[in-house]
Amino acid sequence: MTSRLDRWADPPLLVLASLADEPKHGYAITQDVAQTMGVTLGAGTLYAVISRLEAQGLIEPLDTVDRRRPYRITMAGAEALAQQSSRMSKVASLAQARLRTGLGMAGA
């Protein structure tokens, strides 16, 4: 069940969230996602996501530095991330509130 709920951690969302504060290259994104969100992104998954996000105009490439190309979130990407995180936040708040009520009733 936990693994099914892990679908919340969609790789595109994780990459957008990782790029929300500053531009990062591939290795920096995988490190950031692993450290802050506990998800390991493989090279195949990461670059499949990067190519899709770039095609959708949600991120954009910057100049390459030593074979490593940083990516920056675009305005459209920031808006998409804000909308999705707002939805997730509402669901999280609702779930926590209902869990507290449910657990309280179960304990009574």
Added chain:
Amino acid sequence: MGTPSVRRPGKARLARAALRLYPPAWRGRYGTEVLALLDDTGGGLRAALGLAWRAIPAWICPPRQLHDPEARMRASLGTVLAAGAMLAGVCLVFAQLTQLQGFRVHGSPVVAGSYAIFDVAMAVCALAAAAGGLPLWLVMLRRARREHRARETAYLMLPVVAPVAWLTTVATVARLLGGPDGVSPGVFFAVTLLGFGAAAASSAGPILAMQRLRPRGPAVQLAVRAAALATAAIVVAGVASATALTGLFLWARGFAGYHSGAVLGGYLAVVAALATTAAISARRGTRAARSS
């Protein structure tokens, strides 16, 4: 930005190999970055499997920013040419072993009708291939000769040289080894194999020339549209031959004794696989031609 802590380039060898599975345009755009990431993370079997798995969608649905209609059309032409040449070879073997041997089912319109459809479809396929392929072939040949590119000229001459060489071989073999009942099954098998070799060489030549000369423009678009028509015709020919063959197998006892069910099954599988490959590629080529 994070910096790599440990570099283990040796372990990235498998993943580097998996990167070769991606389309050239994808590798051209992201290959260097992925290699840098593999150098930073060490790669390994898991990364290699992940990369190999993700190569499938990269082929099926390439990212929009990597879409190159001209390259797509050339790739489509190459695939259709290779699959079409093999399918034509298979269909000609069918014709040789059925129609030309006089196998008929008297009173059944299915086999006779299938033979007629097969003949018309093969004629349409040949005409479409010639009308669409000849201008592109001439454009490439003219350019190869103008730029003194001997290798490309040789590649482009293969569709002429290989069939002529094969037909000469067939005529010589028939004269030297043929009897009143034709040639022995062993000789027929060898000649057929040589024919498939000639078909492979005939299609490989223009494919290699296209890869090196990278032609663009109206000649490529015309060839793509003609390839779509030729593919449709050869798919019809394949279906007609399969129908005729099934009819012969079911209703002509002499034929059924002459050929086994395994041959029929193998023939159907090969025709279906080649026709599907050619049809999918032709469809992608025509879509690229429309968007260019």
